Amino acid sequence: MAKKFIEAEMLKPDMKIFTSAYSTELTKCYSQEAIDSAPAADVQEVRHGSWEINPDGYYPYCSICKEEPQGRAMTKYCPNCGARMDGEENV
Numbered sequence: 001m002a003k004k005f006i007e008a009e010m011l012k013p014d015m016k017i018f019t020s021a022y023s024t025e026l027t028k029c030y031s032q033e034a035i036d037s038a039p040a041a042d043v044q045e046v047r048h049g050s051w052e053i054n055p056d057g058y059y060p061y062c063s064i065c066k067e068e069p070q071g072r073a074m075t076k077y078c079p080n081c082g083a084r085m086d087g088e089e090n091v
């Protein structure tokens with residue numbers, strides 16, 4: 001199932017109204033509805049990769065996009081695809 005990202009801060013005012021105006025059951029119901037109908041946030045899921053060393057040339061390349069970083073710098077994030085280079089693979 002595709003993940004949906006929402007802005008939590010946007011829902012807080014609604015939650016406040018629900019909890020002050022409705023019973024617990026209704027609050028649960030309306031909260032669920034508010035979460036379901038919230039617009040998807042404009043974010044991209046962080047990808048995790050690692051710098052792999054090419055045995056042919058001893059230069060690093062990104063495990064996600066296979067690009068070499070500029071200057072062969074093994075930075076925290078891949079400058080090409082933005083993957084976080086903490087070595088964890090995406091599940």
Ligand SMILES: [Zn+2]
Binds near residue numbers: 062065079080082
């Ligand atoms: Zn990359």
